[in-house]
Amino acid sequence: MNELQRAEYLSVLGVASYVPRFVLPLAPEPCQAQLPPAEPEPAVLNPLPQSAAQIISAPASAVGDARASLAVADLSALAQPGKETTAVKAAVATPVAAPRQQVQPFVLNCWCIGEELLVVDSHEPGAALPLGALFNNIVRALNLHQLPRQQERLHWPMAENRFGPAADASEARDTFSSWLEASCARHPVKSVWLMGSEAQKYCTPLPLNEAVNSWQGIRILAMPSLSQLLQKPERKRSLWLLLCETYPAETKAQ
Numbered sequence: 001m002n003e004l005q006r007a008e009y010l011s012v013l014g015v016a017s018y019v020p021r022f023v024l025p026l027a028p029e030p031c032q033a034q035l036p037p038a039e040p041e042p043a044v045l046n047p048l049p050q051s052a053a054q055i056i057s058a059p060a061s062a063v064g065d066a067r068a069s070l071a072v073a074d075l076s077a078l079a080q081p082g083k084e085t086t087a088v089k090a091a092v093a094t095p096v097a098a099p100r101q102q103v104q105p106f107v108l109n110c111w112c113i114g115e116e117l118l119v120v121d122s123h124e125p126g127a128a129l130p131l132g133a134l135f136n137n138i139v140r141a142l143n144l145h146q147l148p149r150q151q152e153r154l155h156w157p158m159a160e161n162r163f164g165p166a167a168d169a170s171e172a173r174d175t176f177s178s179w180l181e182a183s184c185a186r187h188p189v190k191s192v193w194l195m196g197s198e199a200q201k202y203c204t205p206l207p208l209n210e211a212v213n214s215w216q217g218i219r220i221l222a223m224p225s226l227s228q229l230l231q232k233p234e235r236k237r238s239l240w241l242l243l244c245e246t247y248p249a250e251t252k253a254q
Contacts, residue, residue, distance in 0.1 A: 003033035008158040012179055101169040106198045108154040113139060114147030118189045120180070120203050122196025122225040131226040142243065142250045154179070176202040184218060192218055196225025212246055221246065
């Protein structure tokens, strides 16, 4: 584990990291922390042969026996200007690494309602919407408002890394899916609500193929975010029907 990952894990656990700017009395001798490995810069080379003579003079070990035999077989076609062959295209083809998917900063609001429910909502900072009031109404409709409640807010990226590449989608998915699994292990719940695109994309431990999914005996519901429900009130009806179908006993008296 490098220093950036350590700081991110401590931040998720609520432990603040502190690094003094000078050596404290009786402190051990400081040492260089392990940093994330730097990505190698791709070499800019032109793998294409410039002439038929280069193909003939190139050693077979440099390009492989198969590529050399294909190139020599099509020398007659290469001699004609403006004409390419399938063999040469296959000989110079190289695998291309998948591009990194950059992730815009986002915020997740999280609630743990007793041992019944874990909610992760995709928050829109600066929207000035009554998100808390709407969430309290939903919890009250399910008769869960009297249970103890814990709340926290998660930010991405968790730590600013000025010396390495920007965090991509795979790192965000690994971080928040691990956080959700750890939260369910620390506070066992019966249901998890993933509200909004960021929560459903980065927190889910399994593909969300249905509105209600099962994971290790826990129901995982894919729902609109609180911001979306307030901006498009017509979506509240479909959400209420989903809750009535999933929680028939809790919503029977409503």
